[in-house]
Amino acid sequence: MRSSRSSSSGDLFAENVASDQAIEQSQDKPQGNYQWVALSVTTVGALLASMQGSALLIALPDIMAELHASFFTIMWVLMGYLLVLTVLTPVIGRLADIWGRKRLYNSGFVIFTIGSLLAGIAQPSFHGADMIIGRLIQGLGAALLVTNSTVIVTDAFRKGQIGLGLGINQIAGAAGFLLGPIVGGLLTEVSWRWVFLFNVPIGVFGAIWAIKRLREPVGGMAHSHIDWLGSVTLMIGLxxxxxxxxxxxxxxxxxxxxxxxxxxxxxGLVLFGIFEPRIAEPIVQLRLFTNRLFTLANLSGLLNGIARGAVLFLLIFFLQGPYGQDPLTAGLMLTPFGAAFLVIGPLSGRLSDRVGSRLLAPIGLAISAVGLLALSTVTASTPFWLLAVYMALMGGGSGFFVSPNTNAIMGSVEPHTRGAAAGILNMLNNTGQMLSIAIVFPLALKDVPQDAMMQVFIYGGGMSKFPSALNLFMNGLHTALLASFALSIVAMIVAALRPAH
Structure with missing residues (x-):
């Protein structure tokens, strides 16, 4: 029995090595225009997911008012999506290695579209509960899209151009974030429901385009079995x-x-830690963490997520509260962050193809940290041009970090484990964002009365009606941003410890 199992493992290893060699050989050859076709497909998915997030922030006041939803219900409209996205990405990443990237990516468009439709027809009688269900389904669709897009781009581009492809894919996410407040503001003028229903035709187009144009990488998929025990314990634990x-x-x-x-x-996490190392083909390839570059790059990404994840939400509160802006204007004022991210991302990605990430990643985090430190000094009287500079520093630094860091992670693993690597990457990034909202966000709001928060969200500029809450919020905001600055410094140190590649 032992000999048979050993032989089976050896055959499996040999098949996966052959698959890796086939993929790597294909990446050394000219790809024609397929790399750009694949990038066009992932661009649609990135636009769909990122535009929804920033457009939704603009629509929240109208949603709260019409659905008679509480502030905490609305927070779960945001957090439920992130929770599903975070929990499922490692499982989906591994399934992509086994079942194929194309199949799962295509289903992501369909599921995201269904979730958008359900969220768009939410009824006041449920006080937002039905919208949360729609957002959970959206989260599943987004997990399928986000996890597989990184792998599809990595597979499609030649060696030496992967950073460029990932950087351009990053542009789509930043462009979606920039367009979201504008699109959300225009659609909300008609009805907040169109913020969700607008996704339906885009999702249908994306699904058709992906079905027609995407293909699986040369060499096929990994020959493996699904680790159901690891999947269940990990999902329960997370x-x-x-x-x-x-x-x-x-x-x-x-x-x-x-x-x-x-x-x-x-x-659940303890059981996962006990059983997973004993599984022949685990859902999370823990052996990837024996690679120092992979481990340190992911750890710096997690710390960056915790440092930065809640900042844009805090800025929305600041702009609508002490700064006295309406929701649409507040969303538009975030443009410097997204614009800097959009411009710097592809440039740093291209540069990382030439010089690696060892120098670029810490520099990006240092720039982002300077922006966070500067933002911790803002007041209601800070001129917007100065606020814009601070946001651009944070956005540009983030763009300078993300593309090289992603390039380092995806380039440090074998092709047949890229799906698993992308799953771990996205799981840790999303975990960082969730932890940021759960830890950093309350630092700013812990002393602010809930009625003041409701007033700010629904009417904009409402904190002027709660003068006692204004100082409490500003003190909390400064504390939260200083905590984010400190975490960015730690992330920078971790990023600097990575080996050259």
Missing amino acids: TGVLLALTMLAFPMLPEPVIIAILGVGII
């Missing part, structure tokens, strides 16, 4: 821990129930 931490920040259940959920999550 869901329990992240759900509990989020509920502690935005309570919806009694504290003993939240502690019980946290306990279940911890048990």
